[in-house]
Amino acid sequence: FWLNSMTMRDICVKGLVERNLPGYAIGGLAGGESKDSFWRVVAQCTAALPEDKPRYVMGVGYPLDIVVCSALGADMYDCVYPTRTARFGTALIPEGVLKLKHHAMAEDTRSIDPSCSCMVCKTYTRAYIHCLVTKDAMGSQLVSYHNLYYMIKLSRDLHTSIIEGSFPEYVTALVH
Template identity: 50%
Template sequence: DSGGFQMVSLEALSEVTEAGVRFRSPYGTGDILLSPEKSMEIQNALGADIVMQLDDVVGSTTTGPRVAEAMRRSVRWLDRCLAAHRHPRRQHLFAIVQGGLDPALRTECLDEMTRRDVPGFAIGGLSGGEEKGQFWRMVKLSTERLPPDKPRYLMGVGYDTDLVVCVALGCDMFDCVFPTRTARFGSALVPWGSLQLKNKQFAKDFRPIDERCGCPTCRGYSRAFLHALLRSDTAALHHLTVHNVAYQLGLMRSMRESILAGRFPAFVRDFMRVRYGSRQRYPAWAVEALASVRIPLD
């Protein structure tokens, strides 16, 4: 990660200028300037296979001139990142599309960034509290204008329904704290939703979290054991994290396999049926988004 998101998470301690973002230490130990060049220096030193440009990040529900300013600055910072990138042959620098919820600004950003010779693109500035109808429309607008032969990485998305819908809309890659964060609250992900294993109903439930899951947690521990462990030992959170990450990886693997087999629409319909039980419970935004790419639901 380039560090751009800290402009939002540490907004009270940061100041954005054309030079970069200056962070003020809460402990009085001085300021730190994170510039596009410094971001690339750090990422080059880390040696990641995929590195991200430093972008000017604003909250997804931000309106007004700040959105346009951040989008255009992100384009300028992309050029500075490209110039500073020392290992373009072995570290793949992705551009990050910004523009908030404004179709015209996002289109302008897409037009500008796709003129640059980068190996992949991230869709940024979403999944930050905006209405789901706005969310999926901005995702679709972005994927429709991105090159079909380069990866599309949707940032900050991790709910299972969001993953399935956004793959249908044309996204390839995702990142999110959701599977690990929800594990810390005692919640295990399953195809029909989640299990809150702190609840007393699991005290004498000796089944694994999911009998069809082959992760180490499901192979080695029962719901009852995890329920008891959650009351006294942080190791329970580690076990749930292993399971939740395995669930997400399995979901993505299943989607890839269904695409290769030419049965992705059927996969989506099966997923929604298991996840929500009845057609009446399907989220309206998901139904609408899937219909926009010709995947009608039963």
């Protein structure tokens, strides 16, 4: 007989919860499924896992996915996305991504993100980083620094909004 993947997840989650583990990992995702399917699986798993234990979703790195998974009850994530995308000269910004290898960046004297207070944004222009990412590994390192700072700030802001009871308002402001 054949069980669908959602039924199999229910069986697995039930078995894990019965073991009373110190925390739980949700995996087997972020491999090309639709966002809707991905979020449904996270919702299914987090709904069945204890709220008083950490719920970790493996391989989640896109900012929107982190926000949605947090809303669904996940607590932790990991992913190479911030540094991998930096190797290609792409910076994370509130509006999405900024492709610093693009020719338009060659003369742009603004910082990567004027609202960001990281060392890279306070020190270097898009034009300077454009020059580096097209010719030198140092550019990727600077963009990685910025992207990690961006993700840490996002995580900190999510955490603060949950603690302060303003998570719905924070998410609404973030996605608009």
